[in-house]
Amino acid sequence: MSPITNWPDPGGSSSVSLTANTLAELVEETARAVGAGRPGAVAVGAVLGEETALHGAPPDTLFEIGSVSKTFTALTLARLVVRGTVDWETPLAALLLEARVPEGAGRAITLGQLALHTSGLPRLPHRLMPRGRRGALDPYARCTADALLAELAATRLRSAPGRKFRYSNFGAGLLGLALARHTGRSYDALIRDEIAAPLGMADTRVELDEERAARLAPGHSRTGRPRPRWHLADLAGAGGLHATTADLLKLALVELGDGSGELGRAVALTHETERRIHRAHTIHPGWYGTRLPASLGRHAVLFANGRTGGHHALLAVAPARQTAVVILSANARSVDRAGFDLLGRLSVDALVTRR
Structure with missing residues (x-):
C-alpha cells in the first residue's frame, strides 16, 4: 500500500483518441x-x-x-456521518476510549482528518513493521488492535492535526478500527453491512472462506x-x-x-x-x-x-x-x-x- 508518487495524467497519453471501437x-x-x-x-x-x-x-x-480499501473505509465513515452517528470533527479519542491518542499544538485528531490524511500520523506504525525479508512478505501481520493502540500511544505526530497532507496507512487503519469498535462489529462485518450487502457485492470482504480463497488469484x-x-x-x-x-x-x-x-x-x-x-x-x-x-x-x-x-x-x-x-x-x-x-x-x- 502506498500513496501516489507519480501523478497520472488522464489523457496525456497518445493512445487517447476518438475511436469507433465498442x-x-x-x-x-x-x-x-x-x-x-x-x-x-x-x-x-x-x-x-x-x-x-x-x-x-x-x-x-x-x-x-490494497489501498482501494480506504475508499470503503471512508465511505463507511460518510454513511455514519449522514446517519448522524458521528461527525467529521468527532475526535478519534472519543471512539477509542481505551487509547492514548497524541495531540499536536493542542489539536485533537479527528475522524475526518484520518480520512483526508491530515492527522499528522506517520505513514506506518514503524515499530510493528518487519525488518527481515521473511516478514516483509506479509508486513502488516503484527498489526493487531492492542499493538496498534500501543504504537499510537508512543507516536509523536509529524505535524499538528489538520495542518498538512501526509499519507498515512497507520491513520487509515486506525479509522477502520475506530469505526468497527464504535459500531460493535469487526471491520469485515462493518464493510459488508454498510456497503457490500446493500450494493450486492457478495465477494467484497477481508476474510475469505474456503470457496472464496480458491477464487483468489495467486x-x-x-x-x-x-x-x-x-x-x-x-x-x-x-x-x-x-x-x-x-x-x-x-x-x-x-x-x-x-x-x-x-x-x-x-x-x-x-x-x-x-x-x-x-x-x-x-x-x-x-x-x-x-x-x-x-x-x-x-x-x-x-x-x-x-x-x-x-x-x-x-x-x-x-x-x-x-x-x-x-x-x-x-x-x-x-x-x-x-x-x-x-x-x-x-x-x-x-x-x-x-x-
Missing part, C-alpha cells in the same frame, strides 16, 4: 495490454453511460485491492515472483479488502450517481469534501481527485489505487462523463497508466455521444 473491444484491448509480459491474472471492467463490460479473468476472480511481485497473501490484522481499513471486478463495478455505478438514500448521500459527501494537496490534485475521503484534460472539458476524476505484495488495483470514475474503469492485477506492477488511458478513451466517446 466498449467491449476497448476493455478487451486494455486487458490484453496489461496482461502482456506479466505473470498473474488480470481483470478489466468499465462503465460508459448505461453500458458495462468486463474482460480478462472470470468476473468472480478475487484480488487483493499474487506475483513486479518481477514475476510468486507472493503470498497479505494479512493486515486490525489495520485492514488501510488495505485489507479483497474484491472482484464485478463487485467494484457495482461500487463505480453508485459513485457515478446510481445510488439513492443514505448511501447515495454518503457518496455525494465524499465527493464534495476535499482539500487541495497539489496544483492540479485534491484529496477526498477515500479518493484522490484530478481532472480530465482541457480537450475533454476538464471534468473531475476521482481515483483510488492500491498495491500489495502481489496485486495492484485501480478504480477511477469521471461522474460528469458517466465513465469508470476498474483494473485488478495479480501482479504488483502498476496498472495506473493503462487505466487512465482507457478512461480517457471512454471519455472521448462519452463526449462525442453527448454532442
